[in-house]
Amino acid sequence: MVERSTQSRLEKLPAKDPRYNETTVSAVTEMECMLIAAYGQEYDPETKAIPKEEMDVNEIWSRIEKLNLSEDGDGAYTREYQVVQRLLTEDKLKTLKYEFEETDNSQRPRQFYIDKIAELFQTCKDPGALIWYTGYGERHTGNWCFKDGTISFALIIDLYQTFFQGKVLYLICDCAHAGQWVMNFAKFLEDHSIAACGHKAKENGYLLKIFTSCRPEETAKDFCFSTSCSGVEIRSDKCLGFPTSNELSPTQTAFGKDFTKLLCFQNIDQKCKVGELTHKWNWVDYVTNQRTSTVFDYVYLVRGTENGKDAWYYVLINSGCKEQFKIALDDDKIDLEKHGIVVYSGWGKKPPENIEAKVQAFAHD
Incomplete structure (x- = not known):
């Protein structure tokens, strides 16, 4: 009193x-990474696969020059692969353990990737893992497209729960309608009655950080997200530079959320107060930026x-x-x-x- x-x-x-963006329960620097670049043209007819839109050729050459990329690459897709590959290998704390680049002559079935993701989760010795997908996205879902079907967010979560729960997972999705995965995870946490705070996410073992190249209703341009002017730095968890609300083009806005952020005004080692608040918020509010203006x-x-x-x-x-x-x-x-x-x-x-x-x-x- x-x-x-x-x-x-x-x-x-x-x-x-701005304090909402300061503290996380899962600062991780060492992680094993997987890069999937699915650029083939063969897809299951039932999959509503949306390719990336082409970037203006002058803009492409401007970014190639700015990033000092090889001019011998076969199109923007290959050069984009080079950009992401560089981001994941320049940092000595990140280990690019798996990398797959699909072209028209080298497409693999979806089960191949399911098995590799499970293998990454089962064998990862670091406190975190990162999966970067770039390629075609399924209409309305943002699911990853392969020649005989898709990999959905629900499937990734199932693999995470089975093999990796309690460890930090970054999902970087650069494809059409990718932002839907951010919304899907917010709704998943709500459905499982997990209160909206990193304390509670950690208690329940869901330490996900999802960054996407566009919002749920948008398509993606090739060579745009990975080479955005705001940069995509992953040299340390503290200064992650994934653009999460930047307009990358007139029709594409980067989107993403760190679901390990502390949203209860307490520090990592303090008792979570989110359940004590009279005016509560939820994960969907957090994702859509409604919470801080209404609570x-x-x-x-x-x-x-x-x-x-x-x-x-x-x-x-x-x-x-x-x-x-x-x-x-x-x-x-x-x-x-x-x-x-x-x-x-x-x-x-x-x-x-x-x-x-x-x-x-x-x-x-």
Whole structure:
């Protein structure tokens, strides 16, 4: 119980709180990687396979020059393979254990890839694994297309649950409608009643990070995602540079989410508070960027005393609770946890400068 002083103030929050992007429960640097580049022309007639759109030839040559790629490659597909191959081999902490490039004369059945993915999961000695798919995508599903069928997100999750659950998995999908896989995993977590926070994802063993070259309703251009101006850096988990909301072309926007992010305002070693919040969010809100604009609207700095000592607290509340909270502030004592969530607190008459700076970063537009 806090004995409130009269030195409290209200500040408006913007729609997005950048602290949501700071902490993850699964920082991984060493991982084994698989690259699948499926560029053949033979597909199951029942598969609604969508090829990548062609990039303007001048833009292709501009990117080839910028990235110092070989000019001897056979088309944009081959050069794109070179780009991804370079990204996965330049970093000594990443091991490109499997790489497969399909052309018209070298297409393999889907079962081949299912077996190889299972093998990667079963034999991986590192704390994480990465699978990068580039090629044709199935209409509306974003599933990976092969000559005799597709590999679906549900199948990948089944293999993960069987052989790799509890370890970190990156899925990089560069194909038409790939963003649907991000939505699929958000709905999967909801269906399994896993609360929207990295703490809960870790408790249940689902440590996935999914980055796609386009949103669910969009198609992809060849040579676009891997060579995007924002860059695709995977040198360390801390500075992952996958573009997740960048417009790569007028019809293509990169999309993706790290499902190991902490969304409860707590640190990795602290108790998760997501289940204690009055105004809850879900994974679909997180993926569609709806959560941060609808859950908390204000942050209060409350100064007072606790057990006879000066103390301060930053408290987040929803706009619907603002008036009730302001009434409670008129009392000599207040239980802050009944009205919102205390994101920062400490002893003394005022917060330290570093905490004030963090709050100022998200408390003003």
